Amino acid sequence: MTGRLEVELGVLTLENPIMVASGTFGYGLEYAEIVDIGRIGAISVKGISLEPRLGNAPPRVCETPSGMLNSIGLANIGFDAFVAKTLPELQKRGVTVVVNTYGTSIEEFQTLAARFDKVDGVAALEVNISCPNVKAGGMHFGMFPEAAAEVTAAVRQATSLPVIVKLSPEAADLTGVARAVANAGADAISLINTIRGMSIDVNTRRPRLGNVMGGLSGPAIRPIAVRMVFEVHRAVDIPLIGIGGITCLRDALEFFIAGASAIQVGTANFTNPQTATDLIDELDAYCEEKDISVTDLVGTIEVD
Amino acid sequence: MACGVGTCKGCAVHNNKKKYKYVCSDGPVFDAEEIFGGGA
Numbered sequence: 001m002t003g004r005l006e007v008e009l010g011v012l013t014l015e016n017p018i019m020v021a022s023g024t025f026g027y028g029l030e031y032a033e034i035v036d037i038g039r040i041g042a043i044s045v046k047g048i049s050l051e052p053r054l055g056n057a058p059p060r061v062c063e064t065p066s067g068m069l070n071s072i073g074l075a076n077i078g079f080d081a082f083v084a085k086t087l088p089e090l091q092k093r094g095v096t097v098v099v100n101t102y103g104t105s106i107e108e109f110q111t112l113a114a115r116f117d118k119v120d121g122v123a124a125l126e127v128n129i130s131c132p133n134v135k136a137g138g139m140h141f142g143m144f145p146e147a148a149a150e151v152t153a154a155v156r157q158a159t160s161l162p163v164i165v166k167l168s169p170e171a172a173d174l175t176g177v178a179r180a181v182a183n184a185g186a187d188a189i190s191l192i193n194t195i196r197g198m199s200i201d202v203n204t205r206r207p208r209l210g211n212v213m214g215g216l217s218g219p220a221i222r223p224i225a226v227r228m229v230f231e232v233h234r235a236v237d238i239p240l241i242g243i244g245g246i247t248c249l250r251d252a253l254e255f256f257i258a259g260a261s262a263i264q265v266g267t268a269n270f271t272n273p274q275t276a277t278d279l280i281d282e283l284d285a286y287c288e289e290k291d292i293s294v295t296d297l298v299g300t301i302e303v304d
Numbered sequence: 305m306a307c308g309v310g311t312c313k314g315c316a317v318h319n320n321k322k323k324y325k326y327v328c329s330d331g332p333v334f335d336a337e338e339i340f341g342g343g344a
Contacts, residue, residue: 026311046311054324061306061314068306075313075324270306 004287005280005294007041007261009239010187012124012162014096014262016041017294018252018279021243021266022100022126022166023047023072027086029093031273038094040276044190044264045082045090047102047128050112052078056133057210062199067218067245068267069197071133071211074102079112083119091121098164100126102138110154117159125161127151127186130168130193132215142168142193145180156185164241167191167232169221174228175235182236190241190264191232192225218267219245226258233259233299247275249282256297 005016020028022044028037037043055075062069077086082099090097099122103109109127116122129151131138141147152165163185169192171177178189194215199208207213225244233240242260246252247268255263268275287294305315310329317334319325320341325334 024307024312026307030309030311055313055316058316058318058324060316061312070306070312070314072313075316270308270312273309 004292005041005284007239007295009124009164009241009261010162012187014041016280016283017256017262018276018283019044019098019241019262019264020269020276021264022128023070024266024269025273027082027090028095028097029086029089032093035273035277039280040095041262041280042096042098042123043090044098044100044126045086046076047074047100047131048076048079048082048112049074049102049104050079050108052076052081059208059210060214062208062214064197064199064216065220067216067220068270069199069209069214069216070194071209071214073133073211074131074138076102079115087119087121096123097121098124098126100128100166102128102131102134104134106141106151106154109151110158113155113158113161113163117161122161124164124187125155125159126164126166126190127155128166128193130166130170132168132170132194132196132213133211139168139170139193142166142177143171145173145176148177149180149184152181152184152186162187164188164190166193168193169195169224169228175231178232178236182238186238188239188241188261189232189236190243192221192228192244195221195224217245219247221245222251222254226254229255229260230258230301249279249286252279252283253286253297256294257299257301259299259301261295261298
């Protein structure tokens with residue numbers, strides 16, 4: 001490694017700008033036998049809620065052209081089990097852990113932040129105000145600038161950890177939400193989460209997902225994600241983490257050029273769990289060849 | 305299913321005790337009774 005890949009996301013420094021997205025890589029440990037998980041810039045773990053969650057009625061996933069729908073419903077082991085059993089194992093393997101957090105209320109987001117503030121082994125919090133698959137909390141907070149600012153401010157108050165807020169593409173005023181979140185104290189913004197979609201089995205005439213709708217992800221959403229990174233980059237000064245159908249180096253470069261300082265690989269992990277580590281090598285070779293650092297790429301789109 | 309290795313929680317099925325089991329890691333073969341309930 002050449003050192004060309006180091007990035008600063010506000011107060012958070014990463015060895016490389018390649019992360020894996022929450023919900024697509026479990027808690028990281030599950031892949032430890034086949035992926036050197038300590039190499040990944042950061043692992044955003046499955047969203048953690050105060051209490052364990054079982055998740056939504058099956059079926060929870062279905063493939064759609066160039067992507068997939070999911071309605072998992074934030075099934076997770078909950079704060080206590082994560083801190084007691086999972087986090088120490090991640091620490092042992094030198095993993096940079098970003099804890100994605102989910103709450104059904106502002107108080108829950110704040111309580112989670114306050115608790116994680118006191119725990120070892122957490123590099124940053126990623127506040128999930130954009131999950132479309134849960135009844136309360138989630139996307140609701142990400143739809144409007146005021147609500148998004150309230151959650152962000154509450155979390156900001158509760159912790160000195162770096163705070164990344166993960167935005168939904170469903171906001172009517174995305175740049176307004178982004179500005180509100182930045183002003184409320186977020187250190188960085190990650191975008192985008194999934195977009196609500198639906199698929200119907202034409203033989204049974206039933207939705208293919210048990211929860212009727214789910215979040216669309218994968219290459220199908222990449223142009224939307226690129227557009228949103230571009231727009232938000234022009235609206236805020238804090239660093240952005242781009243997410244949306246990234247499968248290869250070319251995809252990642254698109255996001256850096258649009259304004260992302262780091263990216264997350266999500267859906268691609270399901271076809272190749274080594275996508276992230278492969279990307280690190282490819283990006284390093286690319287930067288070496290061009291004699292640049294990855295930070296030299298950020299926001300370099302040429303638009304008149 | 306999406307990940308096939310027990311991490312995405314996508315392949316949930318209800319068992320006869322109203323708990324979720326995961327086809328990739330708890331299965332893929334189950335006792336019929338566990339999934340469909342009832343007896344002969």
